[in-house]
Amino acid sequence: MNQPTLPPAPLHGAKLALATLAVALATFMNVLDSSIANVAIPTISGNLGVSVDEGTWVITLFAAANAISIPLTGWLTQRIGTVKLFVGAILLFVLSSWACGMAPNMLTLLAARILQGAVAGPLIPLSQALLLGSYPREKSSTALALWAMTATVGPIAGPALGGWITDSYSWSWIFYINIPVGLFAAAVTWVIYRDRETPTRKIPIxxxxxxxxxxxxxxxxxxxxxxxxxxxxxxxxxxxxxxxxxxxxxxxxxxxxxxxxxVVDLRLFAGRNFFGGTVAISLAYALFFANLVILPQWMQEYLGYRSVDAGLVTAPLGIFAVLLAPVLGKVMPRTDPRGLATLAFLGFAAVFFLRSRYTTGVDTWTLVLPTLLQGIPMALFFTPLTAIILSGQPPEKIPAAAGLSNFTRVFAGAAATSIVNTSWNNRTILHHAQLAEQTGLNNPNFGDALARLQAALHTDVRGAYAALEQSLGAQAAMLGLNDIFWISAVLFVVIAPLIWITRPVKGAAAGAQGIGH
The missing domain is CATH 4.10.860 (DNA Excision Repair, Uvrb; Chain A)
Known part of the structure; x- marks a missing residue:
C-alpha cells in the first residue's frame, strides 16, 4: 500500500475554509454534548421516572466513557488512519445520538450515552491534528486559537441550546440535532481529506x-x-x-x-511542563465543569427558571470567549503562556467569589454578570495550557501527550461533577439543620414570623409551616451553593502556582506544530 512519507501540503482558499468548518463542526458537536444535557436533567429525570441525582449519570457516564477511550486514539490512528478514524467516529457518534433520543428508559439512555462518549474519544485529538495539518506552520497559532474557540463555545452554547430545545420541543431533540451536523461534517471531511490519509501499521494493543x-x-x-x-x-x-x-x-x-x-504512557508525567500543565488544566476544568452542571440545576429547582431561561443565563459566557480567541492567536507567539494561564485562574477565582454572594432573591442581571465576565478567563485558559503541555515533546510523543492530557482533564471533570453534587447536598443538609434550630414556638421571633406568614398567605398553621419549610429548603440550598462557589474561588488561587513549576514556553507554535505533523 502506497502511503505518503511526508506531511501533505497545507490547504488554501475555499478548500481550507470548508475543511476548517467541517472539523470545527465535529469538535463543536462533541463538546456540545458534554454540556447540552445539563439543563435538561430535571426534565429527562421526570420523564423517565428517576431522581435528578440519578439523572446526572447522563452527564458523568458520557464523560467517563469519553475519558477511557481518549488514550486509545494513538493506537487506533496507527491501525486505521487519521481520516478514516475521524470520519468513522463521527458516524458512530451520529448513530449513538439517535439511540439516545430514542431511549425509552434511563437504562437504555445511559447505555447509549456510554457508547456516545466512547466513540467521541478520538474526535478532540484528531480534530487538532487535521486542523493544524491543514495550515502552514507559521499559522499554527491561529489554527490552535480557532480550535480553542470551537472547544470553548460548545460547553457554553450547550445549556442555552439544550434549554430551548427541551422547553420548545422534547429532550430527545438535544441528541437528534447531532444527526444532520455530524453527517455534513463526515461527508465534507471525507471529500477533502481522503487523499491525505496517514500511514497505518499493525501494532499490538x-x-x-x-x-x-x-x-x-x-x-x-x-x-x-x-x-x-x-x-x-x-x-x-x-x-x-x-x-x-x-x-x-x-x-x-x-x-x-x-x-x-x-495504552497510557505515564512516563510523560516525568516532564515538568507536561506534569504541571496537565494537573493545572485538569483541576481547573474540573472546577469549571462541575459548577457549570449545578448552576442551571439550582436555577430550575429553587428559582423557578425554565430550562431555556437557565440556559440563557449561562450563554453570555461565550461572548468574550469568542471575541478574544482570535486576538489570543496573535498574542500567544510573543507572550509567556504561564502569565496568561495565571490571569485565567485568577479571573475564575474572581467570578466564583462573585457567585458566592448570591441570595435567594437574586435577580437575572446578578446571575448573568459573573457568567459574562467568565468568558475572559475562558479565552485565556485552553490555548496557553495546551501550549505548555505539548512544549518540548518530540513529534512522535505529541499524540500520546495530547491524548493523556485530554484523558486526565475529561475524567477530572466527570469525577468533580459527582463530588460537587454530593458536597452541595451535604452542605444543604447542614445549613437546613442550622436554620431549623432557630425555629420552634419557644423562639418568640419565630412565633411572630409564623403568625405574619399565616396572615399573609390566608392559611392555617399547617399551611404556614409548609411554606416555611419550602423557604428553609431554598435558603439552605442557596447557602450550600455559596459554599461550593467560595471553595472553588479559593481552589483556583491555590492551584495557580502549579503553572509556574513549568519551564518558560515561547508562544503556542512549538506545541501546535507537533500536533499537526
Missing part, C-alpha cells in the same frame, strides 16, 4: 492495561455517583467499589510503567 483502565475508572465513577444514595462508606457496596478501584489503579500504574507499548 496493551489489552491488560486497557482492562485495568476501564475497571478502575468505571468503579471509581460508579462509587462517586452512588455514594450519596448509599450513605457512602456505611455501605458495603461503596467499600467494594473503592477496593476494586484502588487495587486495579495500583496494578494499572505498575503495569503501564513497565509495559513497552502502554
Amino acid at each position: 496493551d489489552k491488560l492495561g486497557l482492562v485495568l483502565l476501564i475497571v478502575w475508572v468505571g468503579a471509581l465513577q460508579i462509587m462517586l455517583d452512588k455514594g450519596k444514595d448509599l450513605d457512602w462508606f456505611n455501605s458495603s457496596v461503596i467499600w467494594t467499589l473503592a477496593a476494586i478501584s484502588l487495587v486495579s489503579f495500583v496494578f494499572f500504574l505498575i503495569w503501564e510503567l513497565t509495559e513497552k507499548q502502554p
Whole structure:
C-alpha cells in the first residue's frame, strides 16, 4: 500500500475554509454534548421516572466513557488512519445520538450515552491534528486559537441550546440535532481529506492495561455517583467499589510503567511542563465543569427558571470567549503562556467569589454578570495550557501527550461533577439543620414570623409551616451553593502556582506544530 512519507501540503482558499468548518463542526458537536444535557436533567429525570441525582449519570457516564477511550486514539490512528478514524467516529457518534433520543428508559439512555462518549474519544485529538495539518506552520497559532474557540463555545452554547430545545420541543431533540451536523461534517471531511490519509501499521494493543483502565475508572465513577444514595462508606457496596478501584489503579500504574507499548504512557508525567500543565488544566476544568452542571440545576429547582431561561443565563459566557480567541492567536507567539494561564485562574477565582454572594432573591442581571465576565478567563485558559503541555515533546510523543492530557482533564471533570453534587447536598443538609434550630414556638421571633406568614398567605398553621419549610429548603440550598462557589474561588488561587513549576514556553507554535505533523 502506497502511503505518503511526508506531511501533505497545507490547504488554501475555499478548500481550507470548508475543511476548517467541517472539523470545527465535529469538535463543536462533541463538546456540545458534554454540556447540552445539563439543563435538561430535571426534565429527562421526570420523564423517565428517576431522581435528578440519578439523572446526572447522563452527564458523568458520557464523560467517563469519553475519558477511557481518549488514550486509545494513538493506537487506533496507527491501525486505521487519521481520516478514516475521524470520519468513522463521527458516524458512530451520529448513530449513538439517535439511540439516545430514542431511549425509552434511563437504562437504555445511559447505555447509549456510554457508547456516545466512547466513540467521541478520538474526535478532540484528531480534530487538532487535521486542523493544524491543514495550515502552514507559521499559522499554527491561529489554527490552535480557532480550535480553542470551537472547544470553548460548545460547553457554553450547550445549556442555552439544550434549554430551548427541551422547553420548545422534547429532550430527545438535544441528541437528534447531532444527526444532520455530524453527517455534513463526515461527508465534507471525507471529500477533502481522503487523499491525505496517514500511514497505518499493525501494532499490538496493551489489552491488560486497557482492562485495568476501564475497571478502575468505571468503579471509581460508579462509587462517586452512588455514594450519596448509599450513605457512602456505611455501605458495603461503596467499600467494594473503592477496593476494586484502588487495587486495579495500583496494578494499572505498575503495569503501564513497565509495559513497552502502554495504552497510557505515564512516563510523560516525568516532564515538568507536561506534569504541571496537565494537573493545572485538569483541576481547573474540573472546577469549571462541575459548577457549570449545578448552576442551571439550582436555577430550575429553587428559582423557578425554565430550562431555556437557565440556559440563557449561562450563554453570555461565550461572548468574550469568542471575541478574544482570535486576538489570543496573535498574542500567544510573543507572550509567556504561564502569565496568561495565571490571569485565567485568577479571573475564575474572581467570578466564583462573585457567585458566592448570591441570595435567594437574586435577580437575572446578578446571575448573568459573573457568567459574562467568565468568558475572559475562558479565552485565556485552553490555548496557553495546551501550549505548555505539548512544549518540548518530540513529534512522535505529541499524540500520546495530547491524548493523556485530554484523558486526565475529561475524567477530572466527570469525577468533580459527582463530588460537587454530593458536597452541595451535604452542605444543604447542614445549613437546613442550622436554620431549623432557630425555629420552634419557644423562639418568640419565630412565633411572630409564623403568625405574619399565616396572615399573609390566608392559611392555617399547617399551611404556614409548609411554606416555611419550602423557604428553609431554598435558603439552605442557596447557602450550600455559596459554599461550593467560595471553595472553588479559593481552589483556583491555590492551584495557580502549579503553572509556574513549568519551564518558560515561547508562544503556542512549538506545541501546535507537533500536533499537526
